[in-house]
Amino acid sequence: MQKVLIITYYWPPAGGPGVQxxxxxxxYLRDFNIEPVLYVPKNPHYPMTDESFLNEVPEGIKIYRHPIFEPYGLASIFSSKKTAQISAGIITTKNQTTIEKALLWVRGNLFIPDARKFxxxxxxxxxxxxxxxxxIATIITTGPPHSVHLIGHGLKKRHSVKWLADFRDPWTSIGYHQKLKLSRASRKKHEHxxxxxxxxxxxxxxxxNTTKKEFSVITNKPIEVITNGYDTLEDVNIPLDKTFTISHIGSLLSGRNPASxxxxxxxxxxxNASFKxxxxxxxxxVVSADVLKSVYGAGLKPYTELLGYVSHEDALRFQKKSQVLLLVEIDSEETKGIIPGKVFEYMAAKRPILGIGPKAWEVGQIxxxxxxxxxxxxxxxxxxxKQLLEWFMAYKTKELILPAATIGQFHRRELTRKLSKFLQWE
Incomplete structure (x- = not known):
């Protein structure tokens, strides 16, 4: 059985999509004759946690842990709220305080590539x-944080190992990179x-595929696209909401604000009185203040329910019982290749997806x-x-049902099969 060392910052009990x-x-790696060995931080600063993920860690997996120094703890002395927001990826561009501007400048210019560099x-x-x-002859690094890839680079220089670098998100082309107040020298260093x-x-x-195309300009190394996926083990029969519920599961950060x-x-x-x-x-x-202001400004406060962060298990239940599932991405050229992991869980929930995003969004094609x-x-x-009204009329007659969809290729086990083939070295 082939052994691989997986180096990741996010691991249970970390919450959110990054860990999944x-x-x-x-x-599923053991199903394909690969034994994973994990390396994770001993004392991480996770923006959110989800204890339910601990139940999914396979028995007998060897996990190595080593302490990490994270400057977010020091920065929180000045503003714990703003530091937590930046750590969680909430970067507002309007009405920034002096502290926010300073924290962003420090984050972008002193902590390159990110605050986990230490x-x-x-x-x-x-x-x-x-x-x-x-x-171990094979190592895998996954980012963000992209500093994890520098661990892979350091090991590659010292040892005769094969190295697979996994990018869950792009690096210099990701949307928030433009908000970090980078100097010209800092931008060059990121690119380097x-x-x-x-x-x-x-x-x-x-x-x-968008990220693959971007990276193909920079390197000739083999690049494989393996999307995220879903992992519904059993088709639990959960009754649909009696109301016409439109649900967004996950963070609605600044920029993901579809005013239309x-x-x-x-x-x-x-x-429409019936719709009302x-x-x-x-x-x-997590819902940013900018988004809430826009929602409430449109007069939707009486119809809005804020659930806060929910466990992954609860998220799956909400997806299955909602009438319509909302998926939103920032409207920019840089985000057209972003495929949120939840889109595949939305598909598995078998509820209509209302996607709102940039032109030529890769999610739209899927x-x-x-x-x-x-x-x-x-x-x-x-x-x-027009689409919402059409779905609402179907909901009223209990006919809001999706046609049979072929989504088996996005099951996590099938994606792991694809990964196992990519991990074969000539």
Whole structure:
């Protein structure tokens, strides 16, 4: 059985989507004759936790842990709230305080590539012994945080190992990179490190064709696209909401604010008494103040339910019982290749997906091919309104049902099968 060392910052009890990709791969790797060995931080600063993920860690998996120094703890002395927001990825661009501007400048220019950079050198030293002890010839790094890839680079320089670098998100082309107040020198350094990783790793793994295309300009190394997926083990029969519930499961951060949707809903409430009586907007997860202000400004406060962060198990239940599932991405060129992991769980829930995102969004192609909903651009208010009314009329007659969709290729086990083939070295 082939042994692989997986180096990741996010691991249970970390919550959110970042932990799920490699938790699920680890869950199924043994089915394909691969024994995973994990390396994770001993004292991480996770923005959110979800104890339910601990139940999915396979028995007998060897996990190595080593301390990490994270400056977020020091920064919180000045503003614990703002530090927690930046750590969680909430970066507002309007009405920034002096503290916010300073924290962003420090984050972007002093902590390159990110605030977990101090874990790199001690990890390379620690893992050098682990590689020999476990007789490991293959290492995998997954980012963000992209500093994890620098651990892979350090080990590759010292040892004769094969290295697979997995990018759950892009590096320099990701949307929030433009908000970090980078100096010209800092931007060059990010680009240099990105180039270094992409050309030092033996193989590259990405989650979208858009990212593959971007990376192909920088490196000639083999690049494979393996999206995220779903992992529904049993088809639990959960009754649908009696209300016409439109649910967004996950963070709605600044920038993911489809004002056209809120206006379309407000108009439907005003024009259709039946819709007004039965409609509910359900938001589970972190919702930024900008988004809430827009939602409430459209007059939707009486119809909005804020659930806060919910466990992954609860998230799956909310997905199955909602009438419509909302998926939103930032409206920019940089985000057209972002494929949120929850889209595949949405598909498995078998509820219509209302996607709102950038032009040529890769998610739109997936949803269209699988016949699991419809996607629109931000400015297409009338088309969004027409679709919602169509689904509402079907809901009233209990006919809001999706056609049979072929989504088996996105099951986590099938994706792990694809990964196992990519991990075969010539």
């Amino acid at each position: 990709r490699w938790l699920k791969f680890v869950k 874990w790199v050198k001690p990890s390379v030293k620690f893992l050098s012994e682990v590689l020999q002890k476990e007789n 490190l990105e180039n270094l990783v992409l050309n030092s790793a033996d193989k590259i793994l990405v989650t979208s 949707l809120w206006k379309a809903l407000a108009e439907l409430i005003k024009e 009586e039965r409609f509910k907007l359900q938001l589970a997860g 949803i269209a091919k699988t016949h699991t909903g419809n996607t629109f651009e931000y400015q297409e208010k009338e088309l969004i309104k």
